Amino acid sequence: MSSRYMNIARVVRPHGRTGEVIVRAVRGLPFCMQPGLTVALTPPALDRDRFCEVLEVAEDPQGARVRLSGIDSIDAAEAVRDCFVLACRDDIELGALDAPWVELIGRHLIDERYGDLGTITEILETPANDVWQVEGPYGEVLVPVIEQVVAKIPEEGDIPVRIMDGLLTLGTVPNVRTDGTGVQDDEGRDRACS
Known part of the structure; x- marks a missing residue:
């Protein structure tokens, strides 16, 4: 169970x-x-x-x-x-309304430049598109669910994204590489961004 x-x-x-x-x-x-x-x-x-x-x-x-x-x-x-x-x-009955997006709550977002952005805590509905509210090492990040940011959503595991410039506060982004290969931690080790 x-x-x-x-x-x-x-x-x-x-x-x-x-x-x-x-x-x-x-x-x-x-x-x-x-x-x-x-x-x-x-x-x-x-x-x-x-x-x-x-x-x-x-x-x-x-x-x-x-x-x-x-x-x-x-x-x-x-x-x-x-x-x-x-x-x-x-303990709850969702029936046919147990839609795939419900499974997104709690999934991790991995950005190809910044690494682990954190966990999806809420899905906000806007007139233009959905927005994922994410809590993680960069604090609260609002990620627009558009094709340029979220190319595809795998059935399980981490969700790869490419967030737009300016979405994170520059002071909170440690050791960012500009070549798109990820970030390094404080000791200079690469963090996976797959």
Whole structure:
């Protein structure tokens, strides 16, 4: 049995004074939080449990109004603002909506010039194209999903990309080679960019 967790929603903001929060499903997924579902909130915090149980769910014009165990005040709700909500795949039903893009969350991007950019944490939908939000050694990077940047997406493993100039802050890019062969670490060793 798989215990793999996936991002199903994001906490938008607190609602009221008793700890309820407004939650939205991630792009393309149905809202699948139901009472009794155990979820993980990320990033984790030292002063609260990482796992909590969904106690109540009600419709709201901005998403869903959710009450979670351990979140019982406006301060506690404010502390989970912008947290991702993860659930075990075995505990939710996606059916035909389990689309290939869902599998992209958690995949690593490897740039041919800069090396490991980090992990895809969210897929943002814009009128022109999707944008991958990536967290990694360069901080948060927004990568446009266009042909010039993402030539192809392999079925599994790292995703090769060629990000545009100016997408990374120059001060955060160590030892970049201009010949397109990758980067070197602080000791001058080559980092793979395959």
